[in-house]
Amino acid sequence: MEAKLPADETKGYVPAYEYRITLHGLTEWIGRISLRIGYNENIRYGGNIGYEINKAYRGKHYAVKACEIVKQVAIAHGMDKIIITCNPDNYPSRKNCEKIGAKLTEIVD
Secondary structure (H helix, E strand, O other), X not given: OOEEEOOEOOOOEOOEEEEEEEOOOOOOEEEEEEEEOOOOXXXXXXXXXXXXXXXXXXXXXXXXXXXXXXXXXXXXXXXXOOOEOOOOOOHHHHHHHHHOOOOOOOOOO
16 A cells, blocks of 8 residues: 545545555556545545556556455445446546446436
């Protein structure tokens, strides 16, 4: 874990964990993922999970694997649903969501 961020109600932030995504046995990071614990209006737009994979490592399902890992952390925190948001035109991210069993529930403007 890179950081554990406390809630900040004045900004509408829930507590969050930030992780570095690395390959086993290597220290070079290939991306990052964050898990925001809980629900509020900001989560509806920003989601509980946010991730970024460095360009050279995209297309290898690392985001899917990272989402599956942080999903277990969310479950351990008693979360019964996880909201993931992405741009509707971001087809790779939408495919990642499908691969972890997420369902499109709405498109928010």
